[in-house]
Amino acid sequence: MSTVPQMPKSWRVESKPHKFCPGCGHGLVLKALGEAIDELGIQDKIVFGADIGCSLLAWDFFNVDTVQTHHGRTTPVVTGVKRANPDLICIAYMGDGGGYAIGSQHLVNAAARNERITAILVNNCNYAMTGGQMAPTTLPGMKTETTPYGRDVKEAGYPTQGPEMVAAITREGSYVARGTISNLKQLKSYIKKALENQMAGNGFSFIEALATCPTNWRTNAKDTWAFLEKEMTKYFNVGEIKNHAMKEGE
Amino acid sequence: MFGGIPISERILEAYIGEYASGKSEVAVNRAISLQRKGREVTIADLDLVEPFYTLRPIKKMLEQMGIRVVAWETGETLGLGETGSIMKPEMRWVLKRPGDVILDIGYGVEGAKVLNLIEGAAEEKQLKVFVVINVGRPLTATINDIVEYVRDLAPVHGLINNSHLGDDTTLEFIQEGAGVVTEAAKTLGLPVTATYMERRFEAALGGKFDNMGNYVQFLDRYMANTFW
């Protein structure tokens, strides 16, 4: 990673500055993705699907073919593209709601079928675009518009641990990891491995990226990072969870 | 006159309140009245929950009146279904601008905490936070409800009585609201900064104060057509 801030070549200049809120995690995840695309030289073969929610602000983000789908339906649309034309590198980009709520059945089934796509899910613990409702990954006690008194685990369960769930379903050839925007180098390496996994035709690749949402968390910069690095990590472990693409000794 | 702040100092004010309490209307009128006194004013749209009834549709009109507006242009956020509840980067730095700054803060479960998103808000001693109350809103209709509601927001510098029923408002209703809000304010140890009412009640009021002795500000309606 360069020490001088540079825009990835795969980024679309005309749509910058982007519309994500100041302090939003999406910008950093998309930077890591953009650099991974640059380094792998696959810009022209990418099909990028964007879900509903803040993810859809990534619709004109890259200079790659992009399709904005319905809420939770990015995984199946992208699966459909890949099945029809396996030469394309297909990425499904979504949020915690699009992946673990309305899109969960698609995520689970894509994992079970070992679809050769790469799903990237940005986890910021709420439904941000619609005003901050509870999401599957909302932390216990967290106040949201639909948990005004704090998330009660007796009523709403514990935060969904998506990569662990996917890893329990997939078999040989899959790559599953959880990164964080507070370690961008590591997140980029995970994304790159996930894409390489698809390029090698091994199996399903899934990356969850822990991200910030100061707008809906209503936190200043210091508290935003504290929440990401200290609170979220209590429920979401950062690291590679499944790496069947790697042989022993690597 | 407003809260007794000397006119030479910068006026920094945040207007918060329950959903549909009328805080945007109060904030816009305040910004316009300051601008008419020859002051440099910026108003910032910090409605982050729902994309309806924000300052966006009147941004150009306010700019033509000489007020600086920090808000998205409606056209900038459109084209993509759900967009509207995102923060413009300039909003983060709005207190660093010269002149007066009026913040119109949307509702939301932790509405007042929106100030955490503004650089320097926590340190800025001159920033005054006013809670706009409409007793026609069921969750802030009684003294107890208002006290409970305001207690959860900290810190607050004054309450504003903006009691109304839209087109069905009567002066009587506004005065009733003044009574409730003033009592709540006493319990909270806060001043009632003003009672706001539409200009059409000016003649009937026949004075500058409501029946609790609070100063009255007259409102012109700007927000009625800001649906989208």
Added chain:
Amino acid sequence: MAEKPIQGEKRVFMTGNEVVAWAALAAKADIMYGYPITPQNEIMHYWTRMAPKYGKRFLQTEDELSAGFTTLGGVLAGRKAFTATAGPGNTLMQEPMSMAEMMRIPSVVVIQQRGGPSTATVIYSQQEVTMTTYGGNGEGFRIVYSTANHQELFDYTIKAFNTAWKYRFPTFVLGDGYQAKMRESLIIYDPEEKGVELVQTEPTLGREAVNGEKKPVHIRNTYNTEEELYEVVTRYMEEYMKYAPEIVEYREFDCEDADIVIVSHGVVSRAAKGAVQELRKEGLKVGYFRPVTLRPFPADQLKAVADNTMTLLLVESSLGQMAKLVKDAIFGSTVALATLFKPGVGITSEEIVAKVKGMF
């Protein structure tokens, strides 16, 4: 025991979504199931804020399919359950609602129409009429109220529970993004104190044992032969047609001597009303007809109006979804049809006045 949410009656200032939440409380709804989608989120925001105070329950589901099916479950358990959605969520809601139609489950669903098809806009439209009235597979029977202002949103949300539980057809309150977000004053009240009887619920599943004996209940929505299905569907149809006259609601004025009758529903009918009053002042013979129930549609009443005038002007914020219902209702009439269609866009009384003047 939880206190009553509304005592007596009082005039308040609210947004449409809040009105729905308060009306559901007033109707003694027990539980709401829901999923976020603009522009109806505040129904959930307010329900979850008020629920603990009044002993009510809430579940945010994983999507609208689930919100619909969990609502059916709640209703089958004998509770007043409801949900709300819009746009693409309404599309998903059709699957659970078709089960409600087949099994005669008294669900209540509030729809706040937004632009379509697909994600389109979050703002407003009248483009979910076809889907809300006839969105299921097969011929299902449902009741749909189209409201025009906050007082009606309050009154008809309460009525929807009564209608659903009395006649056992899934019942809908069809609003739109404008109504959801607009601010208006209205009178909220406790229906029982006003003499409105609230229909009691009873469980289908989980009934208590009677005299120590629990008789298990088996319910289904599947049939083996064409004849079985035919018998069930025609029986439902006969029952629906028998009750339709009691359920149908509409408003009309100035139609007796009208040359043109403006037909509109929902929020557009407010503009139509203003237009008719304005045109009459100018001496033009114009009438107003507004179906309040889109299903069952006031067909006989509209046919009578159609047979007594020269032209029906159909005005709606869609490309003819209400018009389809109108044509079906008045089949055989020789009245001329004119249209003012603005899909996904609001319509003002000035526009309607201009259109009518252009027709004379």
